[in-house]
Amino acid sequence: MVKELTIISGKGGCGKTTIATSFAALAKGHVMADADVDAADMHILLQPEIRKSEVFHGLNIAEKNDDLCINCGKCYENCRYGAFDPDNTLHPEKCEGCAVCELVCPVNAIKMVERQAGESFISDTRFGPLVHAKLHPGEEASGKLVALVRKRAREVAESQGKDIILIDGPPGTGCTVIAAMTGVSLVLVIIEPSLSGIHDAKRIIEVAKHFQIPAIACINKYDINMKNTEDILDFCKEEGIEVVGKIPYDDTATGAMLVEKTVVEFTNGPLAKTIKKIWEEVEKAL
Amino acid sequence: MKITVASGKGGTGKTTIAVNLALSIKNSMLIDCDVEGPNSHIFFKEPMVKLKDVSIPAPKFDLDTCTLCGKCVDFCQYNAISIVGEKLLFFDELCHGCGGCKIICPVDAITEVEHYVGVIEKGGTGDLPVYHGMLNIGEPFGVPIINELKQFADDKKTTIFDSPPGTACPAVETMRDVDFCILVTEPTPFGLHDLTLTVDVIREIGTPYGVVVNRDGIGDDRVDRYCEKENIPLLAKIPNDLEIARLYSSGVPMVKGLPEYRKLFEEMFDRIKEMI
Numbered sequence: 001m002v003k004e005l006t007i008i009s010g011k012g013g014c015g016k017t018t019i020a021t022s023f024a025a026l027a028k029g030h031v032m033a034d035a036d037v038d039a040a041d042m043h044i045l046l047q048p049e050i051r052k053s054e055v056f057h058g059l060n061i062a063e064k065n066d067d068l069c070i071n072c073g074k075c076y077e078n079c080r081y082g083a084f085d086p087d088n089t090l091h092p093e094k095c096e097g098c099a100v101c102e103l104v105c106p107v108n109a110i111k112m113v114e115r116q117a118g119e120s121f122i123s124d125t126r127f128g129p130l131v132h133a134k135l136h137p138g139e140e141a142s143g144k145l146v147a148l149v150r151k152r153a154r155e156v157a158e159s160q161g162k163d164i165i166l167i168d169g170p171p172g173t174g175c176t177v178i179a180a181m182t183g184v185s186l187v188l189v190i191i192e193p194s195l196s197g198i199h200d201a202k203r204i205i206e207v208a209k210h211f212q213i214p215a216i217a218c219i220n221k222y223d224i225n226m227k228n229t230e231d232i233l234d235f236c237k238e239e240g241i242e243v244v245g246k247i248p249y250d251d252t253a254t255g256a257m258l259v260e261k262t263v264v265e266f267t268n269g270p271l272a273k274t275i276k277k278i279w280e281e282v283e284k285a286l
Numbered sequence: 287m288k289i290t291v292a293s294g295k296g297g298t299g300k301t302t303i304a305v306n307l308a309l310s311i312k313n314s315m316l317i318d319c320d321v322e323g324p325n326s327h328i329f330f331k332e333p334m335v336k337l338k339d340v341s342i343p344a345p346k347f348d349l350d351t352c353t354l355c356g357k358c359v360d361f362c363q364y365n366a367i368s369i370v371g372e373k374l375l376f377f378d379e380l381c382h383g384c385g386g387c388k389i390i391c392p393v394d395a396i397t398e399v400e401h402y403v404g405v406i407e408k409g410g411t412g413d414l415p416v417y418h419g420m421l422n423i424g425e426p427f428g429v430p431i432i433n434e435l436k437q438f439a440d441d442k443k444t445t446i447f448d449s450p451p452g453t454a455c456p457a458v459e460t461m462r463d464v465d466f467c468i469l470v471t472e473p474t475p476f477g478l479h480d481l482t483l484t485v486d487v488i489r490e491i492g493t494p495y496g497v498v499v500n501r502d503g504i505g506d507d508r509v510d511r512y513c514e515k516e517n518i519p520l521l522a523k524i525p526n527d528l529e530i531a532r533l534y535s536s537g538v539p540m541v542k543g544l545p546e547y548r549k550l551f552e553e554m555f556d557r558i559k560e561m562i
């Protein structure tokens with residue numbers, strides 16, 4: 001059975017991608033998936049060669065034919081997303097694709113049309129296949145694009161006989177996060193010992209509980225605030241979440257990023273060693 | 287005046303800039319629109335008090351009247367309804383509350399009830415009120431909360447919006463209809479990559495904008511070079527100072543713990559005023 005690991009943090013900038021890309025370099029027999037479709041960054045360090053790309057359609061959008069319109073006002077009255085002005089002018093950028101206006105228009109002046117909401121890619125990297133995507137700015141339905149990325153990653157894993165999928169998750173708790181987490185074998189929550197980091201990590205752990213997904217945690221930059229780190233350890237104990245490692249604050253991560261390498265390729269120093277240890281623990285937990 | 291603080295990548299210091307700017311200028315208010323992970327309130331001692339629940343109208347099905355015709359299932363663009371065997375299933379967390387199923391049902395089997403998606407809370411002080419919204423756990427869509435939050439902006443004050451990260455719909459919602467947008471980034475490859483995505487968006491929207499580089503010194507000068515080439519005003523640079531990170535981690539605003547930074551934010555605000 002293919003196992004899926006999602007690396008997540010709730011808050012951005014906690015070192016999620018740094019850790020995910022290092023895991024990518026350390027793992028064997030795996031496929032990588034960048035589920036942060038809104039700000040995908042894995043590719044910067046993995047330099048993928050795109051093998052296959054595919055258009056992502058997302059939701060349809062309303063298109064109005066002014067020649068047919070009799071200005072009855074029904075579209076304006078029924079659109080709940082404010083995409084019509086009182087004079088029935090349509091603002092497509094506010095359309096959420098619900099198709100209600102098409103339904104209520106008495107003269108068929110409105111059609112729902114397909115639009116390109118993004119692209120997904122299957123690529124090769126020096127660490128194996130990567131599935132990634134690009135959501136066009138301002139698009140909704142990013143959860144759907146994440147679902148597509150995960151589907152393609154599973155297909156690649158199955159066809160190439162890989163047994164692990166490493167998923168770099170998006171920030172937040174909304175549709176993209178839910179799509180990146182539901183049904184995976186394990187989530188690794190990266191927690192930064194700041195009050196904000198803890199606040200968001202608690203929320204993401206609640207999401208994991210809500211969808212009944214097993215979670216483990218690791219603390220990044222733990223020495224920035226020892227008191228908060230203690231609090232995280234206590235909290236995780238209470239919640240029954242194993243803490244598989246503590247990473248000290250270390251500028252090497254940025255150094256590696258500047259030369260577009262993963263940490264474990266860039267150095268063999270303490271940071272790389274800690275991450276390696278954590279990967280071993282994660283592999284065991286998977 | 288309305289100013290949005292945004293960034294393509296999360297964790298670049300968006301909240302730091304929003305909070306400290308609000309604290310450094312007169313007659314301001316702060317609205318944290320990052321409803322999936324609001325953090326601004328952490329930097330204010332006053333507790334957040336619930337103002338209201340946010341709900342969207344969701345369908346309620348009268349199963350005795352329903353004939354299982356399947357019209358609502360076919361109509362719903364978000365796959366929130368399905369019929370399995372002789373049973374109609376409704377997935378409320380997928381519903382966007384568009385009201386279409388109610389219109390299309392031929393036997394009036396659908397009425398509407400409130401579906402709660404989150405809350406709006408208020409804190410801060412009379413001088414500097416702080417609002418934020420919080421999406422309920424397990425709920426996927428925060429935009430209805432953001433839309434309601436934006437209504438709290440007071441025209442007599444300078445309103446600072448802390449935007450959700452990224453360039454998808456919720457973030458773009460907060461960059462629209464404001465006077466200025468501050469884009470926060472880091473001098474690293476990730477920072478620059480996500481900044482260019484955000485610049486594309488903001489140019490399309492047409493809001494005036496400028497860049498703040500956070501953790502200056504941690505990376506290189508690629509963001510400076512990009513801004514120069516693209517003619518993007520650089521509003522300020524905040525150094526990579528471990529003391530700032532420590533204060534942040536304990537929930538102390540930078541301008542309180544290190545008052546010498548107040549000037550940086552005041553000057554940033556002066557530059558913004560010149561640009562709009």
Ligand code: SF4
Nearest residue numbers: 079095096098099101
């Ligand atoms: S499809 Fe829905 S959201 Fe879009 S314009 Fe029509 S009624 Fe409004």
Ligand code: SF4
Nearest residue numbers: 069070072073075105
């Ligand atoms: S419902 Fe149709 S006819 Fe009526 S105003 Fe809208 S587009 Fe025009």
Ligand code: SF4
Nearest residue numbers: 362381382384385387
């Ligand atoms: S209200 Fe709209 S989104 Fe919700 S179930 Fe009905 S058709 Fe679907």
Ligand code: SF4
Nearest residue numbers: 352353355356358391
């Ligand atoms: S449209 Fe009305 S009658 Fe038909 S399946 Fe839906 S609820 Fe039942």
